[in-house]
Amino acid sequence: MRAALLIVLGLAIGIIGTVFAMRALSERNPVPQALMVTMSFHRHQLQQAVKGQHCDAAANLDQLQHMQMIAADIPAVFRDAPQPFNDLATRLRTELKTAAQSAPVDCPALTAALKPVDQVCQQCHQQYR
């Protein structure tokens, strides 16, 4: 009788432990995704500006600088990423800096400045997303 109770107790503890372990495994770090969502928010703002033909130089610069700062956070947020991944993050930062320095004053200039930026987003997503 006592042995049977111990077996039942052991099973119950085992099941509870498994549930906790599985929950811990499925709880992933939300920060990497949050970073990308914020990045894409700023990219979307620029897209909306082009779409509405409302490309203001100061607003463009503001968005590009935000993206540049977010890009600088990539290596710290995506920890333990391989070197080629971090190289792409650096390239994104460089392209954003170039885009910001070109100070796009109108929509065609902004569209042209964003092209190399979008290419880096795409390249990294193809390989690592």
Ligand code: HEC
């Ligand atoms: C160095 C690599 C890298 C670069 C560069 C990069 N991304 Fe990402 N991106 C990722 C990875 C990895 C994920 C998957 C993240 C996750 O789900 O945890 C991702 C996911 C995303 C997502 C999906 C987020 C979601 O809701 O799950 C969006 C949107 C996104 N990136 C936008 C961008 C934009 C816009 C750029 C360029 C301005 C960019 N990314 C540049 C690596 C990169």
